[in-house]
Amino acid sequence: MAKSVDFDLVDIIDIAQQLNLKLHSIQGGKQYETHCWKCEDESIHGKLTINPIKGVYRCAKCGYSGNVYTMAHDILGYKESALELLVGNKLDYQPQQRRKQALPKENSIAPIDIRHAVYTAFLKRMILHSSHRQDLRSRGLNDAIIQQKGYKSTLHWDSTVGVCYLLQKEGYSLQGIPGFYEKDGQWLFMTVPGFLIPIRDKENRIQGLQIRVDDSILKQKPNLSKYIWKSSAGKLNGTSSGAPVHIARPSKPTIPSVAYITEGPLKADIAAEYIGGTFIGTAGVGLYKQAVEAAKELGITTAPVLFDMDKLKNKDVKKAETKLLEELRKTGIDTFSIEWNPKAGKGIDDVVITHGQRFKDLIQSQVAKHTAQPVKTNPSILQKWMKSKAM
Ligand SMILES: [Zn+2]
Known part of the structure; x- marks a missing residue:
């Protein structure tokens, strides 16, 4: 009988250390940075972030992500050696499903036409604060272009319950739209103080939203990136954005x-x-x-x-x-x-x-x-x- 590896019981940081990855603790030890082995980033501490609570990692530079098993497999090169390290025994590998069930269900992404319709309706209900308009003007964009591109302000943290309520009343489903998720029975769009940049496809349809975080917030939270992709993966009914172009x-x-x-x-x-x-x-x-x-x-x-x-x-x-x-x-x-x-x-x-x-x-x-x-x-x-x- 093939036994299975329960990744929930394996500490990804423990394994990372055994694999000789140089770890740099961030956010008070909640996460660790290391150098990405896929894109060979040469930044000081590395661009690949490991999240020990979720047992996953992701490289901010090349987007490569995975779990403790893919980490061990990539570095050791063989399935057998990876499993040996993870469980200390030679085992036949059977994919372990438990973690996926334990985490909130992630929706598959909605088709582009649906996303475009929802984001368009969402942005219509948002405003552009004068400070952000000023910022965009100073970057050389005139008001007509600012209007056409659809930039809007997100003035507070996760404060879009009201807008999401209205969207649903109008008949929009927020399932499968990156950035939207459910909390305490209410839908909301994840926000950070800053402004939204619609990410469009070749037909000018909105595929997703990126946030330019306000400088005042970046000063308070140096670990935040200047530009954030509005994914809601890991949240209830959330959806991953991928990294659309x-x-x-x-x-x-x-x-x-x-x-x-x-x-x-x-x-x-x-x-x-x-x-x-x-x-x-x-x-x-x-x-x-x-x-x-x-x-x-x-x-x-x-x-x-x-x-x-x-x-x-x-x-x-x-x-x-x-x-x-x-x-x-x-x-x-x-x-x-x-x-x-x-x-x-x-x-x-x-x-x-x-x-x-x-x-x-x-x-x-x-x-x-x-x-x-x-x-x-x-x-x-x-x-x-x-x-x-x-x-
Ligand atoms: Zn990378």
């Missing part, structure tokens, strides 16, 4: 065969408007596979990559960029990375705001070389300008 379309028509790739949905929105092109905004530089998938789905032939210029100092970013370029080329998409002097701005969103039209011309001239579009500007003059002026 944002497709930012500019308000004016653009060349359909080109899409730029950058990190971050908000940055993509801003850059799309200024450059006048479609942008693919990933949730992290490590998530290059999703970016490649999105590029394929868009059916583009050219994908210039515009990562933050901290890649000059950050080896992880540079490595991720190289992988992205390689993978895109494998699928037959023409790609190249566009770089600028970091003094002109760290991210593409900073540069386009500060250097506007001239930077746009520089980018378009580089793209024209790859797409055989007529060159409208003289790149040598622009490059000279980039060297003398922007730097």
